[in-house]
Amino acid sequence: MAVLYVTETLLYSCFSFLMGAFILQLIPSHKKPSILIRERWLYVAIAGIAVFAFTPVAVLIMELSKGTDLASITQLVIFSFTIGKAWAFTFAVAVFFALYLFTFPVLADKRFVIGALIFTIVLIFSISWSSHAASLTEWTGFLYHSVHFTAVSIWIGILIAAGWFAKDHSNWLSFLKWFSPVAVICFSFTIISGFFMMAVIMDVRDYISSWSLNYGQSLLIKHLLLLPILLFAFINSFSIKKRLQKQKEFDPRPWMKAESIVLLFIFVTTAFLGQQEPPHASSGSDYSPLFAYFYNGNIPMPTQFGWSSMSLLFSITAVLFFALCLWSYTKKAVGITFILSMLLVFSVYMALITGLH
Incomplete structure (x- = not known):
């Protein structure tokens, strides 16, 4: 399963890079820093997708074939299963791309x-076609996943390009004037579509x-990672923007890199999330090892939140870590x-987990 988490994270990263x-190619040169992106990197990203x-x-084919009749099982999965048909379409679009x-x-x-x-967005639609949400509805789940994926790809894609591939930090104030509202819009679409997708x-x-x-x-961890995202987005x-107005020599690229790394962590949790059985498909007794660790196997049922001395202590700790971040x-x-x-995320997580009863 680990290979699925790694490749899914890399898949999202390829989309964001493209x-x-x-x-950024569409943005006038005076409204962005100098960006160096080589054409061969685009080919690598498309091949990666x-x-x-x-x-x-491939994992599904191996599970079904169990090492025998591999050719016929491969044909069955690719031409009969939604996940296989979605990949076949993805591969064809990638070749034409x-x-x-x-x-x-x-x-x-x-x-x-x-x-x-347009090619990139069509590939996003193709990946969304075989998502959890799309498999449960005729079209709404597919739509929510597509909007969610597109918004996140735009947001982190610009962050990656500006933070990691900018040769300098010239025109950064001009860059922020258009990128800040774009980031707010992408974040809003991400939250709204994410909620509907969860529903x-x-x-x-x-x-x-x-x-x-x-x-x-x-x-839960994916949602908590939004806390440092909001923090770095504010910064x-x-x-x-205010610091650059006073200090022209200030280099903001390391801060963009830090925000993009947190977003990559969200990609990791999303990759893990995509390979887990949702609550409606779970037997109800398949407890998370991480969750069971904190309760030594004594799972509180039904699970509900209520303040405890430990949760209050961790909440105060979270506030302190937030102040230290600033x-x-x-x-x-x-x-x-x-x-x-990251310690802020951990503190809030512990405040929530220790408050369950």
């Missing part, structure tokens, strides 16, 4: 960037009780701020 690279999207298909890049100078002529973005997969009223399952644990969008930002300590933000 989205960020193409969107085709290969990494095949991993769950690569041919499009080979034929047209996408990185040299903005006229061809729109076509590249498709599970009863929202069972959110707390789902924490005893692997699915609920990964969903990168507002605080850095303090470390004033000291320009990116690494320390990142570590403190």
Whole structure:
């Protein structure tokens, strides 16, 4: 299963890289830093999508064939199962996408960037076709997943391109003027579509009780990782803008990198989440090992939240870590701020877990 988590994370990263690279190609040079993205990296990302999207298909084929009659089982999965048909379509689009890049100078002529973005979005739709949410509804789950995936890819894609591939930090104030509202819009669409997607997969009223399952644990951790995201978003969008107005030499790229790393952590939890049985498919006794660890096997049923002395203590600790994050930002300590933000997530997690009864 570990290979599924790794390849799924890499799959999301490939999509984000492509989205960020193409969107920044459309932005005038005076409204962005100098970005260096080589054409061969685009080919690698497209190939990565085709290969990494095949991993769950390959795992399913191996599970069904058990080492025998591999050819017929492969044909059955690819042409009869939704996950197989979705991958076949993904592979075909990826091939045409690569041919499009080979034929047209996408990185040299903005006229061809729109076509590249259309290919990227079609690939997102293809991946969403075989998602958890899409399998439970006729079209709403597919729509929610597509919107969710697209919004996140735009957001983190621009972060990755600007934070990791910028050669300098020139025009950063001009860059923030358009990127900050784009990030807010993407975050809003991510939250709204994520809520509706969760409502498709599970009863929202069972959110707390789902924490005893692997699915609920990964969903909770994914949601808690939004705390450092909001923290770094505030720093990168507002605080850095004020600092740049006073200090032209200030380099904001390390802070963008820190935010993109937290978003990559969200990709990891999403990859884990996508391979877990949702609450409606669980037997109810398949408890998360992480959850059971904190309760020594004595699972509180039904699971509900209520304040306890330990949860209050961890809540106070979380507030202190949040204050320390802001303090470390004033000291320009990116690494320390990142570590403190992770401790903030841990403290809030412990406050919630120790409050269950």
